[in-house]
Amino acid sequence: MSGTMHVKTAFSANPDPVLAVAEIAQAIDQPDMAAVLFFASSRYDLGRLAQAVDEAFACPVAGCTTAGEFVTGAGYLSGTIVAASIGSRHVAMHTHLVSPVSTLGxxxxxxxxxxxxxxxxxxxxxPERMFALLLVDGLTAREERVIALLQGALGDVPVVGGSAGDDMQFRQTAVYHGGDFHPDAALVALFETDLPFAIFQTHHFIRSDRSFVITAADPATRTVFSIDGLSAAQVYxxxxxxxxQALEDxxxxxxxxxxxxxxxxxxxxxxxxxADGSLVFxxxxxxxxxxxxxxxxxxxYDLDESLHRALAGVPRPKLLIGCECVHRRLEAERCGLTEAxxxxxxxxxxxxxxxxGEQVDGLHVNQTFTGVILGEGTDT
Incomplete structure (x- = not known):
């Protein structure tokens, strides 16, 4: 199957959304474009950005706002737009907007x-020929319900994705569909392909032996009031x-x-x-x-080990679509690990x-790197 899929990636730091999209469109244009994925800083004028994207690409497009971006050859970025195009007759992307997610049933x-x-x-x-990428409003606090219901509806088709960000402003996040950005929404991009793919996830945390029992909580607000019968913040x-009182981010x-x-x-x-000593998760x-x-x-080490394990199951890997928690980025920046x-x-x-936040295995999780790796397959 050699030569059955071609991928181009690009980014733009141009602050003008129209010019930024023009730069990207020129860089990732190719024959047989089956899909375009893009992730954009919320600092852009989203109305102008959406119109520019809609006018630039004739193929199906999926995207969302971010708390940071990364792309081939550029490393970790902020305030930019990153994108990838998939050129192949062996890949199809079908998108559907779920809105509003706050009342999803x-x-x-x-x-x-x-x-x-x-x-x-x-x-x-x-599930052998399909997977779904889920991009969801990151401020609704409903991701767990969204992923659970959609994974249940899609059966054994694997669903993986991430919650849209807004550069740590926590005001409004949005997903792109049909020429516009939508808050309180989720975009499901169902990929159909006869090429190999693998769902990828990892986090670098080791579980200690000590256990804690949540003894009072409000699931609707993700608030924990007590752990082991005592003040949650004090126990932590x-x-x-x-x-x-010295606890920090x-x-x-x-x-x-x-x-x-x-x-x-x-x-x-x-x-x-x-202020009352409760913890919001x-x-x-x-x-x-x-x-x-x-x-x-x-x-x-964890990322390297996990990535190579996943790559071993995908002949001729062509593209990793990644959703990485912003807390991983903050830790990497604090510890000087971004370049590594x-x-x-x-x-x-x-x-x-x-x-x-990230979605995988029908769950909403944190401080995890999730995604999917697409491959071209073996030579025939």
Missing amino acids: STDAVMAAMELQAGTSQNFLD ADALGVAA WHFTLHPFILRLGGQNYVRTVGRVN MSPIDQGLVLHMGTGRDMV LSAVLREVPHVGFHTY
Whole structure:
């Protein structure tokens, strides 16, 4: 199957969205364009950006706002637009906008799956030939419901993705579809291909032996009031050996909680401490859950090891579409690891963004790198 897929990536730091899109469109133009993916800083005028994207590309397009960007040859970026085009007759991307996600129900999810499947060349959802990229508003605090319902509706078709960001302003995030940016929405991009692909996920945290039980929580706001019957912030601070009033964002980044489900460890990160000593998490949390403290190992080693393991199952890898938590980026910047992480990613052409959360295995998680690797297959 050699020569069946061609990928081009590009970025622009031009502050004018029209000029930035023109630069990118020229750089990634190619025959048989099956899809364009782009991730853009929220600093752009999104109305003008959406119009420029709509006018520039005739093929299906998927994108969202970010908390940072990364792309082949440029490493970690901020305030830019990154993009990739896939040129192939062996790949098709079908998109569907789910809106509003704040009131998404099971019927809505089933209808979305049915409409996506109707656009494919098959009369059923085939997990061997399909995967879905999910881009979702990162400020609705409904990602866990969105991914659970959509994964249920899509059956065994793997769904992976990330929550849109807005450069850490926490005001408005949006996904792109049909010539406009949409808040309170999710974009499902269903890929159909006979080429090899692999879902990719990793985090670098080790689960400690000590367990913590959530004894009072409000799942709707992701707020935990007490752990082991005591003030949540005090218990967390005591575990780190610091005063509760001294807790800072970097404590949460370096020491998230770990939830064990189905033999896998998933990260649950604290977002902030409230004045009453409660903790607001960035992922779903509920009373009765048992969590463990997480401690990070070498982030660069973990990414390298995990990426090579995934690449081993994808002959002639052509593109990694990545969704990396912004807290990983913040940790990398604090520890001086951004260049080393970028060097690992240079193993394969890539495009991606820094997120307000990640989706994989039907769950919404934190401080994780998720994505999918597309390959060209073996020579025939």
